[in-house]
Amino acid sequence: MISILSKPFINSCEVNQDSCILIVHFKSKKCGFINIYREQIIFQFSCGWNNIGKGALNIGEVSFNYENGQLLIYKISNHKKILALKCDENVYRIAFDFISGTK
Numbered sequence: 204m205i206s207i208l209s210k211p212f213i214n215s216c217e218v219n220q221d222s223c224i225l226i227v228h229f230k231s232k233k234c235g236f237i238n239i240y241r242e243q244i245i246f247q248f249s250c251g252w253n254n255i256g257k258g259a260l261n262i263g264e265v266s267f268n269y270e271n272g273q274l275l276i277y278k279i280s281n282h283k284k285i286l287a288l289k290c291d292e293n294v295y296r297i298a299f300d301f302i303s304g305t306k
Contacts, residue, residue, distance in 0.1 A: 211250035212289035223301035
């Protein structure tokens, strides 16, 4: 059965000395990534017709939150939500710890 309500989610993360890479999946397939570097965030995903995104952000211009099982990325200047993806809290903590070390 295929659900038309399926949404992309962060499946896992990989951390190395220079970056934290969040792997985005849609259903059971990898469909994108969010790369968090010391100075910027680059994201790209193509997860079905309605779930396409691509961009780059200065890490000092965004805030990260975790609410209701989702990783939320907001622009600090206007509190605009840039991304909201389902995410396990442990994956969020790993990413947040990496980000905290960059600021």
